[in-house]
Amino acid sequence: MLFLKRLKILTLTMIAILVGLSATPFQGKSSAAGTENTTEEPIFSFMSMSDTHTNTGKTVKAVTDAKNNNASAIVLNGDITERGDSGEYDTIKNAINSVKDHPPVYYTIGNHEYDWQSDYNVAKNRFLEKAEIPEKKVYYHREIQDYDFIFLGYDTKPSYYAYMSDEQLAWFESTLAANAEPDKPIFVFMHEPIHQTVSKSYSSNGYYQRNAQEQEFRKILEKYPQVVLTTGHLHDDIKIQGNMYANKFTALRDGAVLNNQALMFDVYKDKVRIKGRDVNTQKTIWEGTVSLHPNTTDKYEAEDSVLAYATSGDDINQSGGKYVNMNHGSAYIESLKVDGGASGGNKILKIRYATDAANATKGLYVNGAKVQTLSIPTTGSMSSYNDLAVPVELNPGPNNKIVIQSDGNAAGVNIDKLQIMEGNNPKHMWGFNDNGNDSVKNGINATLHGSAAYDKTDKMEGSASLGLNGADGNYASADLASNKQNNLTLTTWVKWNGATSGSQQILSNGDGLTNGYSIMLDHDQGDKVSIAINGQKILGSQTALTPGQWTNITAARRSGTWELYINGKSTPVTNNTTDPSKPTTGTYIGADSTGKQSFNGRIDSARIYNQALSTDQIKAIANETSDVTLQSIEITKLPTKLNYLQGDGVNIDEMVVTGTYSDGTTKVENVTDDNITGFNSATLKKGLPITVTLGGKTASFKVNILDELPGSASVPGRIEGVNYNSKKPDSVFRNFPNNDGGRAWIVTAMEKGEWMEYNVDVAKSGFYQVNYRVATWRPAEVEFEVDGVPQTRTPFSTGSWKYDTFSSDTIQLSEGSHKIRLNANTGFWRLNWFELTEVQGKKLSSITVPAPVTVPIGTAKTAAALGLPEKVALVTDGGNVDVSVNWDVNSASYDPTSTTAQTFTVTGKVTLPIGVTNPNSVPLTTSISVSARAAELVAHWKFDEGSGTTVGDSSGNGNTGTLVNNPTWTDSGKGGALAFSGGSRAEFNSSATLNKTGDESVSLWFKTSQPATGTTSIFRNSNRFTALQLVAGGQARAAHWPNDSSSYKALNFPWTYSDNKWHHYVASYDHLTGMKIYVDGNLVASNTTNLGPLPTVTNKIVLGATETGGEAYNGLLDDVRVYDLPLTQDEVRQLNDQQPPTTTDNAPSVSVN
CATH class of the missing domain: 2.60.120.200 (Jelly Rolls)
Incomplete structure (x- = not known):
């Protein structure tokens, strides 16, 4: 089989070489590849559905929908049943088989297949039998239409939590290695999502990282970008944003049949188109695309994004592909793999659109943060297209996410294409944010003159603007910004207070009188915006500025021709080839070099470029927003926990992250586990970099993954459960915060045989009582061990996840350092804390006789069969103390073969526990009366x-x-x-x-x-x-x-x-x-x-x-x-x-x- 697979890869590679194709690696992404589709119809289709929960009616509808959409296969991705009973499997399979000529069905195991069963292995084997999997494993591989399908499931469940075995993970990695082909997807199915992938899989949703095995699973997936992982389990609407995850691999969540939802996959040569289906109405309610080629053109087809509450239709503009119509207040399109280039930074997003609405607005979100509300000008009809260019800031690399969503505005907008274009950094820029500093590093700072001042109350960008009153002598100046005479740009934002008695200079490079060039208001022409060359006006805009309104003005000279733009719109310029004299003297903002022709109003974000900006770049500047945006984040206080053991979950308690905003303000940000990436405790590593991401901005710190943690706790005192120094190496604790009288981290969930070890310093030799704060659905037991010697065993049961406190027998500790180990003798339970409190010794008064026991005739002659209590109560001067008893059953006059009733006595011996003395020589024996009789x-x-x-x-x-x-x-x-x-x-x-x-x-x-x-x-x-x-x-x-x-x-x-x-x-x-x-x-x-x-x-x-x-x-x-x-x-x-x-x-x- 492996030989044939390699032969197939070799053959495909040779074909690619012969036809001159480049074998580019697969890039899982939900945005378009930039090249037009080369296939009209899909190669084949299949359906993934999950969470049928024995609902036959909805299952029949889903299978019917798959059949009607020409599916070649159906994957039932877990939670087939409600409780894992045999009859439930039969019920679902009968429902599936009631659809004549349905596609073949492949199954994965879900948690409902075993969680309600008393024996996991019995439940697993029942699944394997009913799913008819000949490998007799929950993980297996199939080829469907010459594509690889890999089915996975949790195959190990020591007590409560199930997870993937090491054997399965090794098989999965080797199967991927043997079958992976460039430029061809591998479809992987697993019921439970991976933490922080698809929507509703985040800590804020109560969905935490499961264990080290999950981290290892993610590591394997990240080696294979061609993997498309489909999961179920969460039962949430597939229309929710984030239902597709695209990073180093692609992941999806397929809704739930119980909620009338499923996914249809249409596999093309160059992409996989995925349609979220309402199986009740048999309609598509969500769409997403996984592209098979890297994006090399920076153009993204709107229909190749993820979209919901929107519909795609044939491109009226005939530019190739389709358009997406956003005509619903909840509509969104989500482009997941937008490339920010090697360095990221300022870019331009160009949106090709059409709308007949006069008031269309859409929200623009970049990497999770809203950056702008887009005001979309009408194009007159839904078939007349125009471009909208807006500035965006992207992170380096291909994993930026851009979302356009209606934000409640249902005005119809057809979106055809998105394009990322390079921005252009100015040579100099003055933002007047409480100072005249040049925003460009090592630039030229400006100086204020007269009564010119920084206005914090009225600004376009940042924290302030330059306020001017129109009187001579009030302006800002700087050394000469540029001596260029061609291929240059001046641009600034202005808010005009109104006309004065003369013309007004706004931004001048040169003296504004005899050389250089300026943007000004021409009073002789009715205060129209104009360009002045060598101090002489050349006629520009025929529209005066609107007083009291921020306006962007841009003047550019491109290959000898002057251009003037008002709010991104070009306006005619006469004598537009006039040559300026070489600029000298300096750069002046709000007046000429003599302080005359002063501007009356506010000026903000004045910029000079040593090149003529493109029309799109000018439009993007004009579409800048005055909204305050996050500029950077900084970790101003590290989290308390920087050292971890293998398999631990991340803990950012006490970490402080401070954000700096465009208006110069700062604030402490709300950061949760969901803002953390890069944490992987599956492998020992010192200096592991962890990234905090908030609103597209990042900061980082480092942690250590160790085999033993430093530090010790003090005794007497309380020890938090999660503060262990070491643990059983293969333990899969799922530590997470829990509210037990206040937010606290707890250890969950111990399996039988696992342990945690704590370093302690005992201040004083003596007797100590151990109290445990625990929660468990089932009866559990913990053993307390000191320096390798078992001391006490404490049983407990709370019957739910409500916490309670249980006390153990007394232990004796000597002064000094010790290692305390908590052994889980049973699973499964949660530990909040345990506490060691010093107690005084107790004196024995008597032993309480246990209550009589009744058993059926013929009960075996053993203490366990007769139901004799394991402990009896010692009465002491310090209260009752439960102690183990050794029953002498063999000496009792009981014949288990007799068919008549018997009453007999069993004697037992007790051993005094630590901390209890017997000064009165109370006999250390007890007895119990047992009646063996027929059922009454x-x-x-x-x-x-x-x-x-x-x-x-x-x-x-x-x-x-x-x-x-x-x-x-x-x-x-x-x-x-x-x-x-x-x-x-x-x-x-x-x-x-x-x-x-x-x-x-x-x-x-x-x-x-x-x-x-x-x-x-x-x-x-x-x-x-x-x-x-x-x-x-x-x-x-x-x-x-x-x-x-x-x-x-x-x-x-x-x-x-x-x-x-x-x-x-x-x-x-x-x-x-x-x-x-x-x-x-x-x-x-x-x-x-x-x-x-x-x-x-x-x-x-x-x-x-x-x-x-x-x-x-x-x-x-x-x-x-x-x-x-x-x-x-x-x-x-x-x-x-x-x-x-x-x-x-x-x-x-x-x-x-």
Whole structure:
């Protein structure tokens, strides 16, 4: 295969040489290549869609849209299912297959394929089976229409967070190396986006860098600019700006089928055109282009940008390609790969446009900062084109982004082309920003005369202008700026106060009397703008300046001919070939060299060029804005954290960035992680440069990626979790800020076997209590180790991401330096801080006898099987202390093979923990009473009453029920039964017997034709044990809430019992061994996860619906029983062997009666 691929590359290269083509590297970009398209129709098309979440209707629409658009393939890019259940895959595949002759479908794994499953490997293997991937890996490579498609996914999940394995990353890099061809895209698919690429993947959106593996993934991608990475996951509108990322590789986000969105890719020889599709309306709602050639002409076709809320049409101007019509208040076009050249700097953006609107405005954004509101003059019609030239400042290199957006103005504008042109730096420029300094380095400074002053309240640019009152002697002067007589330009901004008694000089290079040239107002001609040569006026503009309005005036001599421009518009000049005498004396602003003919008004940004500016350059100056813009940024205070371990995330706390603006003001900027680029902690490196980017301006600082961090913490005291000095090298912590009583950085999320180590200095020898501030959805445990010796183990569970504080056993520390290591014995949990507090020793008073334990007959003779507590409470003068106990089960008089009930005692020994003494010689032993007995019937509802609204309890425990919304008494054929429909139900109040133990079994008979298409509650006891529900996708489940969990844990099984026949059902939960589900006496599902006792609750048991009548069941129930312990399979079969419901209580034995 590799030989064939190389042969193909060689053949293509030879063809390119033979036809004289240059093999230019692929450049992923969403702006045009400058050359016209050489292909009329795409070579082939395909669709990428994601996040179907078992929604069949929208999936069918998406597949239909792909078929209708001649897609050769469909990629379903993750989150195919809602919970990763087998039936959900079948449901989606059936929906896809319902579209006749649909394209082949390729799958990637998403987080919903495994996050809701108890065993990741089982969930992954189910995906591989259902996706029919013969490699049996979540990553694989295919060739489609002779193009490379690479499918990736998270294939490692130690506890909670999944990520790419080293094996997959190595395979990915080698696959790219073996298949990469210049000038040809490689399509890569991955469900989760990379941090800081596509829209909504930034820290400000709550989407943080995942781990070191993600950084390594990005590094690989950045070696291959031909990669087009498509992701899903975020469910946000694809019309959002930034949905395409183009830098060293290209990335996209494909919306979500659940939101009726998908992407169509049309692959051409010279580009890939991407269309965001609304699969419900079957219309294009977003467009973007990835070009396959570097831009060499500086021209960008508007339709080859990214655009939304706008439409492309055939170019009426017939200049090639198409135009983009921006006629919506949210419309935008986004050019992502605009080349600023080797040095960047001042450029001119030339926009080819047409509009019939008189008041069209659009916002212009460069590298994320708004630089100007464009006032777009009408061209008279939507088919009559003109050019608008505006100044822009670009960064060096090809990764500038220019956005034109409507900003709420819905006036229609057709945009045809964008062009970047070189600006031209003046030889001298006086901005009068509180001084007369020349803005050009090593230039000529100006001096103010008379009452000339800097006016901060009225200026065109910068912080001030030159204010003049028209009286003689008030002006500014400088040494001679230029002695050129040809190919030159004078330009300035003026705001005229009105006429005086004579002509007024504005800007003169030379004395303004006998030599040189000037811009002036000709009083004899009605104060018209004119050019003076050697002090003599040559007729210029026939329009006087408008008083009180800033106006740009430019005079240029080009190859012997004078030109005059007012606000960028050319105006005729008579005697326009007049030669000036060589300028002498100096340069004068606001008067001639004698201080006469003084200007009445304000002058700003006066410039002299040693060349004749082009028309576009002059127009760009005239389109300058008075808006205050950011000029530069500076890091005025470095962040606190400059040293990192491998895999750490960036932390810029305490960093201060100060911006300097065009009006001379400064302010502290709001900088977040999203302004940081260049951070990569995957590899050890000292002096790693980090860039801060804000509004297109940059500043940098350096950090170190180390294998161990310097510094130590003081004990006693609090130690922030993220301030570890070292950690397990391959740990993938995702440290990020969290609000726990104030903004704090926390460590998340520890996996089993990971550790963090802290250097500490202990001020005083003694006993210390360790408190942990943690959060975890699941039960977790941390081991505290000092200098390599384990000290304590502390379990905790908060049941959510809400933080709580847990205390450990007391430890003993000696004065001096130590290394404290926190070992994660279980995953997954978050650490905010831990604290060591000095405590006094405690004296033992007694040992609390633990509560008796009840277990089923036949329970194994081990402490774990019998559910003996791992710890007992020591009563001391300083409060209770929990301590481990060693139970002597072997000495107990218990026979696990006996079939009769037994009660016995187990003795145990305790060891005093550090910090507890025994001066009264209390025996260090305890005991516990254990009863092994049959499951007791705590409730039995036969439904033999036949009438009324009350259901009796045949168990004798008084758990009677009330009928709500009229369920129907009916005959099962062998006794009474209840028929439920439309939200009718039976409700049973909570009682002590129904909450007797942490175990439970429910047995019932049902008869229904109801399919599993949505949630249907048959036996519901919320927050404790919901024994039977139907759910979508042809599934049913039993759900329980172990250890007071805030969310239920479910065991699903296929629902194939809608045959309107009687079936026997049992859900049996053992808090030590797990859940088992039986139908008709056969085990259909089981698991041994999510263990722990069921809680005591006050919630009602409801049959046939919820307490509000929702999730209604349509069918019959009979002989419903509740037991306080798990049932064995033999006991289940005895219940099942009774056959369909009977009017008598024919329980098979006392054990289940």
